[in-house]
Amino acid sequence: MTELGRRAFHQLHEAAALLTEDTRVSMARRGLTAARANLLWLLSGGPRTQRDLAEALGVTPRNITGLVDALVADGFVARATHPEDRRAHLVSLSPTGQDAVAWMVESEQRAVDLVYGAIPAPELAAYVETTEAVLAALRAHAIRPLPEEEHDA
Amino acid sequence: MTELGRRAFHQLHEAAALLTEDTRVSMARRGLTAARANLLWLLSGGPRTQRDLAEALGVTPRNITGLVDALVADGFVARATHPEDRRAHLVSLSPTGQDAVAWMVESEQRAVDLVYGAIPAPELAAYVETTEAVLAALRAHAIRPLPEEEHDA
DNA sequence: TCAATTAGTGAATACCCTTCACTATGAAGT
């Protein structure tokens, strides 16, 4: 009962820790960090303003300034003035940034295969379903005051 | 099949994100951060030297100096010279630190109940078993094994 | 036109973490 729950809890923490550490290391080899990679990922859908990125990532606009500064310095993205709003900057992926995103997609697939590749489909399906219930409980409880009002869904 | 794996992967990420954010917020209210809380947790088993803490947490000794400085300043721990080695400092929990650890234990239990409390035992057992297989794959792949026990309340 | 709002950034700060250099102490080896 509780003992099982506690074990599941520790498993979740360990899995997350192993995965994030592994990701961190391979990211670092590519000259990326988690925060910067997340930003790149958002840009793979097309250019965005920094304000937009701040809301999407749930961080302050000031933080985005710093992240974009670093990504520009490393050649992953480019800033351009917004064609319709001269206050805003449109951030877009450079070819290097596009390569990085492509590599991230491949890396994720490799990670998925590594982690879940050996699990038989029926067990995995049951696992996903149970996890969905766990997530539902978490989402319901979450104290996420990150974005005030969402525009779309 | 790969689709199922990808979904499980994203579930894992989301669950970890929700849980760590929730933990971070409640820790912050207690004047703690994840790094400091992990250190406190290690001390609940008795006083330790900073060197020892560094190895247990998998960080540099210099980092421990800073964490202990902050915890001393906030009254969670105390430094004492080691009785047998005058180079070393023995770090131990203050009464406030003990209270904090007790609170973390309770918080963890609440989190476990919240997250897994509604899952029927048979499903949870299957879930734990599958997760164990996932963890085995992750541990086998891990660049370097994780330092001791990780604990987040 | 004028006021309010919005986009972005400089300055300052908090926190985690690292490496390198250095002091003090401990433990051997000769």
Added chain:
DNA sequence: ACTTCATAGTGAAGGGTATTCACTAATTGA
């Protein structure tokens, strides 16, 4: 003992993520 080597901890410097506050510049709206 004396010298050498290893160990415990910290100062200094720096990279990275994140915040708040104050400010400029541009947009929007009345």
